Amino acid sequence: MTTEAEAQRLDAADPLRHFRGRFDLPEGVLYLDGNSLGPLPNSTRERLHTVIDGEWGDGLIRSWNRLPDKLGGGGEWITLPQRIGAAIAPLIGAQAHEVIACDSTSVNIFKLIWAALRMQAGDDGRRKVVLSEPGNFPTDLYMIEGLERQGLAERRLAGVDDIEAALDEDVALLMLTHVHYKTGRMLDMARLTAAAHDRGALVLWDLSHSVGAVPVELARAKADFAVGCGYKYLNGGPGAPAFAFVAERHLHALEQPLTGWFGHAKPFDFDDDYVPANGIDRLLCGTPQVLGMSALESGVAITAEAGIDALVAKSRALSEFFRACVSRLLPDLPCVSPDDPAGRGSQLSFRHEHAYPICQALIARGVIGDFRAPDILRFGFGPLYIGYEDLLRAAEHLAEVVATGEWDREEFRARAAVT
Amino acid sequence: MTTEAEAQRLDAADPLRHFRGRFDLPEGVLYLDGNSLGPLPNSTRERLHTVIDGEWGDGLIRSWNRLPDKLGGGGEWITLPQRIGAAIAPLIGAQAHEVIACDSTSVNIFKLIWAALRMQAGDDGRRKVVLSEPGNFPTDLYMIEGLERQGLAERRLAGVDDIEAALDEDVALLMLTHVHYKTGRMLDMARLTAAAHDRGALVLWDLSHSVGAVPVELARAKADFAVGCGYKYLNGGPGAPAFAFVAERHLHALEQPLTGWFGHAKPFDFDDDYVPANGIDRLLCGTPQVLGMSALESGVAITAEAGIDALVAKSRALSEFFRACVSRLLPDLPCVSPDDPAGRGSQLSFRHEHAYPICQALIARGVIGDFRAPDILRFGFGPLYIGYEDLLRAAEHLAEVVATGEWDREEFRARAAVT
Numbered sequence: 001m002t003t004e005a006e007a008q009r010l011d012a013a014d015p016l017r018h019f020r021g022r023f024d025l026p027e028g029v030l031y032l033d034g035n036s037l038g039p040l041p042n043s044t045r046e047r048l049h050t051v052i053d054g055e056w057g058d059g060l061i062r063s064w065n066r067l068p069d070k071l072g073g074g075g076e077w078i079t080l081p082q083r084i085g086a087a088i089a090p091l092i093g094a095q096a097h098e099v100i101a102c103d104s105t106s107v108n109i110f111k112l113i114w115a116a117l118r119m120q121a122g123d124d125g126r127r128k129v130v131l132s133e134p135g136n137f138p139t140d141l142y143m144i145e146g147l148e149r150q151g152l153a154e155r156r157l158a159g160v161d162d163i164e165a166a167l168d169e170d171v172a173l174l175m176l177t178h179v180h181y182k183t184g185r186m187l188d189m190a191r192l193t194a195a196a197h198d199r200g201a202l203v204l205w206d207l208s209h210s211v212g213a214v215p216v217e218l219a220r221a222k223a224d225f226a227v228g229c230g231y232k233y234l235n236g237g238p239g240a241p242a243f244a245f246v247a248e249r250h251l252h253a254l255e256q257p258l259t260g261w262f263g264h265a266k267p268f269d270f271d272d273d274y275v276p277a278n279g280i281d282r283l284l285c286g287t288p289q290v291l292g293m294s295a296l297e298s299g300v301a302i303t304a305e306a307g308i309d310a311l312v313a314k315s316r317a318l319s320e321f322f323r324a325c326v327s328r329l330l331p332d333l334p335c336v337s338p339d340d341p342a343g344r345g346s347q348l349s350f351r352h353e354h355a356y357p358i359c360q361a362l363i364a365r366g367v368i369g370d371f372r373a374p375d376i377l378r379f380g381f382g383p384l385y386i387g388y389e390d391l392l393r394a395a396e397h398l399a400e401v402v403a404t405g406e407w408d409r410e411e412f413r414a415r416a417a418v419t
Numbered sequence: 420m421t422t423e424a425e426a427q428r429l430d431a432a433d434p435l436r437h438f439r440g441r442f443d444l445p446e447g448v449l450y451l452d453g454n455s456l457g458p459l460p461n462s463t464r465e466r467l468h469t470v471i472d473g474e475w476g477d478g479l480i481r482s483w484n485r486l487p488d489k490l491g492g493g494g495e496w497i498t499l500p501q502r503i504g505a506a507i508a509p510l511i512g513a514q515a516h517e518v519i520a521c522d523s524t525s526v527n528i529f530k531l532i533w534a535a536l537r538m539q540a541g542d543d544g545r546r547k548v549v550l551s552e553p554g555n556f557p558t559d560l561y562m563i564e565g566l567e568r569q570g571l572a573e574r575r576l577a578g579v580d581d582i583e584a585a586l587d588e589d590v591a592l593l594m595l596t597h598v599h600y601k602t603g604r605m606l607d608m609a610r611l612t613a614a615a616h617d618r619g620a621l622v623l624w625d626l627s628h629s630v631g632a633v634p635v636e637l638a639r640a641k642a643d644f645a646v647g648c649g650y651k652y653l654n655g656g657p658g659a660p661a662f663a664f665v666a667e668r669h670l671h672a673l674e675q676p677l678t679g680w681f682g683h684a685k686p687f688d689f690d691d692d693y694v695p696a697n698g699i700d701r702l703l704c705g706t707p708q709v710l711g712m713s714a715l716e717s718g719v720a721i722t723a724e725a726g727i728d729a730l731v732a733k734s735r736a737l738s739e740f741f742r743a744c745v746s747r748l749l750p751d752l753p754c755v756s757p758d759d760p761a762g763r764g765s766q767l768s769f770r771h772e773h774a775y776p777i778c779q780a781l782i783a784r785g786v787i788g789d790f791r792a793p794d795i796l797r798f799g800f801g802p803l804y805i806g807y808e809d810l811l812r813a814a815e816h817l818a819e820v821v822a823t824g825e826w827d828r829e830e831f832r833a834r835a836a837v838t
Contacts (some may be wrong), residue, residue, distance in 0.1 A: 026476070052463075056459045231706070274561040
């Protein structure tokens, strides 16, 4: 059932439908790339205007500790990392004091791999392997390489079906991305975490493509560490700060290598020697980026308001509907995402040898998905602002572009860097 | 000559006077803390509104590579780090391809200490000492500690007059802050760099309190590395991205430990293995923070427009004028900044045992300077927006607060975290 009438019925029955009005998506655009960069919430526009004109412009340096009296919202800048962490926590099955917003996903991966290796160094110093899968998101793999170059880590890659066999006594840390950026495949967090723990390894989950769209239960899975991205389903804005999670049981022993002043117990005592702050705060390094943090806090607030259960339910329904539309219109286009909606993220990926120009031709029509090398067309379904009729239209555009060969033009083949 | 008439004469003759209108400083505020957080330029307010509504809101993911047609300014997001680096370069005596904007000052310090240690490891592996001075800005010292904990570095501190004596064959890197955050004392970059090079050490300069206010000639001094802060005299906004400099002669051998995807030669090929980008680009790590970068680019543009020579000349004249005002009104208040305006940054610091409540009492009057533990009152002079009459007024407020004991109230003694 992928008729227009059915799409309209689903839209009308959608309990999250009213969130659509919280985003002014541009006229004529069907935005299926919120898994790469979430759109601008109207409340974030307002919040940023307040931060710029009021908090920075009028409050100046004072806003670190208290906001100008005339500003109601916001909150002092100094607590942004902790406030955002606390707001993200319920979306990922964590406690407020286990999560903090800071730096980029890459930098947080570095801190937490290092921290895990440090915790594992107690034994005989043999456990140095960081195990991941080939084809994981590149920055995850590259950050392991950086530590390998320092002699601190040894990178081992095993296909996802061979992970359990590759978990031997040399493995210090299993580091995986929960939802695969390219295929949308979602891993069984609880099972893989337990398998790693059985072999004495710790586990770090990258939640970049999960948070805000799929169920994440870090505590239930007994995960040790996690990181995630602020600019995808959390709608935190381009290059938004990332977040990091450390299970409560590890907080007392947590050490990290980027020992900047904001992670100090008393940063404003200006002591010469580093004394780490208590708990998760010690993951902070330099001065927090206030503009990015403020946008992220606003984006997380909408996600929290909608509620993760409703977001997950709608994400699954959207992806199932789009899959059915594409199946009907383009029965020969292979979908490389898992069949079971409970086994994938809020995205669907299709393989086509001309994926790049097809993607460009769709963008020219206002249907924004993305291309992932070498041959993947990827569509993400932001459950706050995408509707079923949007998806039917997008699938129709896709079918027309493929069927007519509209993509086969020089202008669509020319490559630019794409994120 | 610190009369009102003289202040007005100096303001009228100030060639940078017209830049004052580029900032809407709040009514009733005398802002002498631009060395901690620069104020909001009007052009940055406009630029950010364009970034938020146009580039993010309308352009969405497309803005990474091209901006919506209706947007004139800006430029695609993907080149922000390089564009800002190129704009900062002439302010610090560097070439465009030697500077890049990224991450925080602390994170960039980590990368460059590590890079220097890596370059020095070629010898006999003995050079592990990173030499700095006690009382340097804390995050600089803390980042060395993080590397010490990894076994990669050994921290050695020597008072600034003993630095040359402490430069022995174990020193891999001399790392100093050019203008001291607390006293404003400026070091002789060329002399200390030469002394370090004579002993085979590399040199990393922290320019956080220098850039945009004092002459910096990295190439002339033959400096190897530098970092600096975007949110002080560059007026880049709260928590703005930082920048990093690597001398051209080191770029080919440069390695850094935070090997994130944006530092990859071809990030959008999504390869499993890390291949560093050419040149300074390899200092990038995670996805650049677009909101902060955009504000920084705008702030740097004003600085560049005013020209560093004019900014330096005015900074010196402002600080001399304020010193003369305070000397006349409070002859017993010791100034701990160097006497020679060419030997200090664009700030003056005074010692008073009640510096904290005095600072708070001044803030209550709208005179915003800052306190640095344990007993320093610090005033910074942003040459783009501060005038001589402002300084005369501020000195009069200071004298009244001290003379009347107005500071001696509970409300001014209560401490909060202060940046």
